[in-house]
């Protein structure tokens with residue numbers, strides 16, 4: 001399963017990319033709005049750091065506006081993926097941009113029916129938001145199961161990109177279900193490293209080693 005960073009913060013992306021385990025980045029207007037500088041320059045820099053798919057979202061809500069912004073986003077760098085919302089206009093824009101060979105990530109997906117529409121429109125990625133579903137007492141991971149099953153039934157090429165991940169369990173469950181990608185805020189990727197037995201075990205190994213060296217000295 002691919003692991004993407006869900007952030008527009010250059011420093012965080014640089015730090016995590018240096019680990020060598022990051023496959024791509026997703027951004028959204030809320031994330032980019034928090035960062036200083038021009039968003040196009042920031043997206044370009046992110047592409048140079050990660051050298052994998054980087055999603056940049058349109059803010060237009062009409063078909064023509066989405067197409068125009070989609071072309072602008074795609075021109076930033078060859079790694080750019082155009083993100084469009086799962087609306088009627090967004091699905092039309094997805095079909096048109098995908099037809100031109102531009103990769104599209106359809107975002108704000110909250111149902112299997114919506115995911116089916118995105119696949120039919122040729123989306124490269126569908127982004128179901130599991131955390132926001134959990135927030136309203138609906139099982140976010142249940143939606144991932146449904147989408148993976150549906151896409152497998154028809155061999156759709158659209159990749160299931162699990163979004164709005166709030167903790168490592170979302171990532172582990174995504175991998176168990178065969179989702180293609182999980183995109184996580186930097187804090188969730190950090191949490192994935194943590195296990196108290198790793199820290200305790202390492203501390204003991206190092207202490208034992210130090211003791212043995214002291215005896216030999």
Ligand code: E4P
Pocket residue numbers: 006026027028107127129131132163164165183
């Ligand atoms: C995905 O592409 C979105 O940027 C993101 O995962 C939204 O997550 P949130 O619900 O934590 O804002």
